Amino acid sequence: YEDALKKVARLKESLPVTPTNPYLLDGYRTIYYEIFLKLSKHPSTLIVPIGDGALLTMVWQALRELGGSSRVIGVKGCSSTPILKDISVDKPLLQDVVNEVIRDSNGLIITVCESEVLSSIKLLAELEGMLIEPTGASSLAALIKLHSMGELSRDDEVVVLLTGSSLSDTSILRLIADKHVKYFDEIKIGYTKLKILEILTLQGPLHPYAIWKILRNSYGVKVGLRTLYQHMEELERLGFVRVSSFKSIGGRIRKIYEVTTKGLMILK
Template identity: 30%
Template sequence: MPFVKYLKCSRCGARYYLKDKPIMCAKGDLGRLDIFYDYEAIKNAVSKDTLRMRPFYMWRYFEFLPVSSWKSVVSLGEGGTPLIKARRLGEVLGLKNLYLKDETRNPTGSFKDRAMSVAVSMAVEFGYKITATASSGNAAAALAAYSAKAGLETYAFVLEMAGYGKVAQLLFYGAKVFRVKGLGREDPTVKMLRIVVEKYGFYPAPSFGPFNPYQIEGPKTISYEIIEQFNWSIPHYVFVPVGAAALLTGVWKGFKDFKNVGFINELPKLVAIQSTGNAPFVRAFREGQDPHNIRPWENPNTIASGLSDPYPWDGDGGLQALKETSGYADDVTDEEILEAMKLLAKTEGIFAEPSGATGLAGLIKAVREGKVGKDDIIVVLITGHGLKDPDIVKKVSGDAPTIEPKPEEFEKVLKEVYKVSLSKEEESREQPKT
């Protein structure tokens, strides 16, 4: 049975019902259709013990998601990602209880798989045959994968600067991909998406709420999993990278859902992190801007291409999330993001793309500024795999030197390039016989 009571526009308050297959507010005000659930019915249908008996993946939480029938569910095994105790990284930062929610383990390499699993499931339930998205790459790749699984077509509009790894991935899934020129106050991919949705009636599935309210429900399950992985308790802080603020809004909604059914009693502080090269949400937080009239960013410029949305479409939800959880928003430089990527890989063996490591960069800054304590329980969301953006990775890491198979060349390059000198003991150590 469906557990959705109704949907309500975040701007005008108009109500909608699932039987009418709503996606966008009919008044055209670009408000998000927030989904309201029957928590009493959910409490009667599911318990902690019920959840423990189910497979550990996203659809374990079926009652908290908008899909009415299991027959509509389109899944690639998303969710159920590990919550890793980051001991070595914690030692470097002076934190005793640092955890990483590793979303790089999802089927297409990012948390967007959660969003698109729900979005495509709803497309199937509503009877659509063609999906369309505006994306920096990750959402498009996820949509293409899940649409392929469901037998649906995908049209993807990506930014001209989108990383080749992301574009190649979704091309392999059979999506029809278009790089869209221009980037300023209006995202050109969103402009193109609106054109095809209005003209051709495609199912819109970008990763922001005003154009599809269902996908934002997927990231809620990150919070559900964190609570279970902490044995039905919560951390003090959760650091979240922010572009359009859909992830932040979804994570907040997830913690609220479990509070509403009595699984937890309070909410963790949420911390939103953007790049200084594109920080409209952070600016709105600092200036106290009207949540429904956030000023777009002029000419975004950041290596975190997944966070390059000039306008935070779900900024109203994100700002409310920070208010309700006593959290805050901050920005970090591209240099800080790159350092976070390197530190994460070298200490914990997790290879994140720039967008995926932005939350960690924010935590490092918070430690430096004394905003978190050494005993605080902290979770950082690592949202996307490093191979999603190979061009940036190559630019940062450089290439490896080439040598002849001779010990003297090995020692020379080791010393000159890697600044390592072998000790006499290491040089003369007898090698095992083979």
């Protein structure tokens, strides 16, 4: 970051995209004008990523110009990984101003880690259809973390700035996709296993032989008993069923299975 800043500073006849560019700063300031225009009031809390500090500084300036006193929370990365590099600057160019904003707004700086940001990117894609780059998604990760810490109440009106461009980094997209595919591979369990879960849900804990009989007589699912045991082992490995007890039936000790909370979620 520091090396890049020095290089663009040598370009005398240009206006680099840094905090020294007045047009960039004014552009940042209009972000809060749009927020205020949309809400017709000031939010109680603003969550803003910290890179060089310019965005947070100008949003705060616009907030003050419009007579607001919202709490400002800055977001930084917990480590300088490729995903978090833009918000993991040790000393942002506008560090002193950032500190002043945090102090005057009674705010704080919160750090988020890679796994939290990746989860937020995935959440935004699933729920909002938005592919947001890590810098922007870090604000949502911060919101979730702040809520879990008890830093936000139900009455707070929070604006989260999802900054930057759309997500186009193929390595990050691949990472998210791999986790997504792995998850759905686990829950794509097939008709017979779904019926086993349904039987255990409706009729309570049962041993495999009883499940096998119900499958044949009530659902028309004809599988071998050995195959049924394989299904039970796979469901147990996936965490969808578990052994609740052991029972002696016909002189043999049989495992009694019950459906787990995770298994119930699959049925929903």
